[in-house]
Amino acid sequence: MSAASCLHTEDQFLCSVCLDVFTDPVSTPCGHNFCKTCITDHWDVKVPYDCPNCKEVFNTKPELKVNTFISEMVAQFRQSAQQEASSSSSEQQVSKPGEVPCDVCTGTKLKALKSCLVCLASYCKTHLEPHLTMSGLKRHQLMDPVENLEGRMCEKHDKLLELFCKNDQMCVCMMCTILDHKTHDVVPLREGYEGKKVELGNTEAEIQQMIQKRRLKLEEFKQSVELSKKNADREMAEGVQVFSALMETVERRLNNLMDTIKEKQRETEKQAEGFIKELQKEISELEKRSSEVKKLSQNEDHFHLLKNITSLNAAPPTKNWNGVRVHPPSYEGTVVRAVKQLEETLSEQMKKLFEAELKRVQQYEVDLTLDPDTAHPNLILSDDGKQVHHRDVRRNLPKNPERFSNYIIVIAKQSFSSGRFYFEVQVKGKVGWGLGVARESINRKGDITLTPQKGFWTIWLRNENEYRALADPPVDLSLQSDPEKVGVFVDYEEGLLSFYDVDAAALIYSFTGCSFTEKLYPYFCPYPNERGKNSAPLIISPVRHTE
Structure with missing residues (x-):
């Protein structure tokens, strides 16, 4: 069966109530055809009994019998459509884990191309054709395929969640705006989506700014450690120069001096290492949150963004680093005070040391x-x-x-x-x-x-x-x-x-x-x-x- 004839036949055998191919087709006295279950359910709630198509009213509930001719045509159509779907499935991608499958496909599920917010179903290329060609289905709202379309329906009113309440920060249906959210500021999903996307953009910019500040602070700490090390190296070199000329009796004082300087340097490095690790952890947490925010902000699915933004992890606790510094220890007086105890034998050397320190x-x-x-x-x-x-x-x-x-x-x-x-x-x-x-x-x-x-x-x-x-x-x-x-x-x-x-x-x-x-x-x-x-x-x- 050609694609054109297939589409023509499908158009003929669609129930106007469920918009799907007839199941147990029956005919009303006015000559219109429906699925037996669809027209029966319609008349269970619709009194007086009328035709959903032409609105003709029947005084008594018509007795319905399956139209065997249409049933046979439907069976032939289904067989032909299944053969065509089977031949086209080799050209289309089979749904993989994590991808949205077609809800109509039987057997091997093909990857869905679009989801319909009216039908609450997702369709592959073949089963999407009616929505692209039939006038009644063209009016349906299509979007990129998503799972769990039922979640887009209001649990209370069984209506599509197509609005966003700014007061309660939640998606609502049209009935919600009349009842529970009557006085609230309610906007279309797109408007709410655009507003939240702007907020996410601002949040992302703030996070990036925080990351940049912490990276600068991290570099400042590293430079402070390097400066401290240079000062320590200089001081130790001066100590070696002073004490290397002394006799064995002063070697113990030199070792004490070196230990003092090294301990200060170790304390400085230990302090800086703690700050650096803390900053790196904050940067890692902020980058993780940045990734989550960026991923959510790039999602074009209005509903998904608005529904999941409230579940976005709260910003990780961060420290205000503006006043935090790693201050290189001061070594002024370290060598001087050690050598002063030997001033009777080191008076000349002491003079030189004091002059150098005073200059510093x-x-x-x-x-x-x-x-x-x-x-x-x-x-x-x-x-x-x-x-x-x-x-x-x-x-x-x-x-x-x-x-x-x-x-x-x-x-x-x-x-x-x-x-x-x-x-x-x-x-x-x-x-x-x-x-x-x-x-x-x-x-x-x-x-x-x-x-x-x-x-x-x-x-x-x-x-x-x-x-x-x-x-x-x-x-x-x-x-x-x-x-x-x-x-x-x-x-x-x-x-x-x-x-x-x-x-x-x-x-x-x-x-x-x-x-x-x-x-x-x-x-x-x-x-x-x-x-x-x-x-x-x-x-x-x-x-x-x-x-």
Whole structure:
């Protein structure tokens, strides 16, 4: 049978109720033919009894008998159609696992080309022909083949889920909009699909941005580790150079020094490795979610996207990495403090080491100016904010909360909450002074205790030659000479604060293991002028760099 005749015959033997080839065809008194079950079911719910085609009404329910002639023609058609389907199946693809099979094919199931949302069935090329040629079937809505078409029907109203409720974020049928979703914002599936697709696109862009930020942070951590390693290598090389010339008695100190440096490096690497692993895990999770979002966003099936978007895995928990850093440990003072214990035999070498270290910390010089709003009323500041000295006359100044009321202290305008910084102060001609840093929350009124526990990390000179580091307990300092210029270096993350005699290139004292958690302000105390004996000012001096 030719394709044309086959299609013509099929058109003749389609039941107008089920739109399929007749099964047990019967004829009504008006001459129209239907499947026996189709017309019987129609009349079970339709009273008075009428013809579904011409609408002729019958006073009594007609007695129906199978039309043997049409039955024989149908049987011949089915045999011919089966033979044609068998011959065409060799040209079409057989349905494979994961592919949608044709619902009409018997025996070997061919791969479906389209699914019909009206018939709720999927068709291969052969069985799709009626939908492409018959006027009644051309109006049906076809789409790419999908499984479980029944899932597109409203379970409550048995109607097609062809609308989307924005309020409840779910697919609904036309009856739902009249009943349960009457006052809701309901749009066609396509409109809901387009809106969700835009949301998925934005989500994908956000995820990609998060991945990029974490990749940059990952690279930052790796660079921090590399920088730390370079610093460690440099410091170890310097230590080897210093201690290699010493006698056997100092080898133990060299080994201790090396172990300290290596331990710091290991701690830095361990910290970075933990961050790196965590970042890699976040990137992996984000890439996995990105793949899921991208796959769903590329799906052209409106229903599938809208139905499955709510089941999309929630975004994996991620850390805010903006403030996370791997800070290379500071080695300033490591070799210096070790060699200082041997200063009687290593004085010349110590001099060279201090000079080198001072040059390194001087690279972190900052420009400071004194804050007049914090200065005690007996302090006089220069116009440029670089000098301060004490005088006996107390000025009448506003009693603002920043001002020190009982102790002759002033702090800088600038504050520091990360990194490293260095500044130098001229103390020449003074018999009393105090320098250091203070945290932001220090007490500025009434009695003040100058200890790290109270937020002060300072050293001072009083009574001309009494130097002390105000630790807890205080540490008396023995200096070979009186410094005329003091350098102050802070490594915030390392918790290190060191004081240097700039001209002698010597370390005065270091606070180590400090816990800096607030802003730090450079601290200055010129001490009373002692009737002119201590009238010289404290002067913030620029660093004089030497080759």
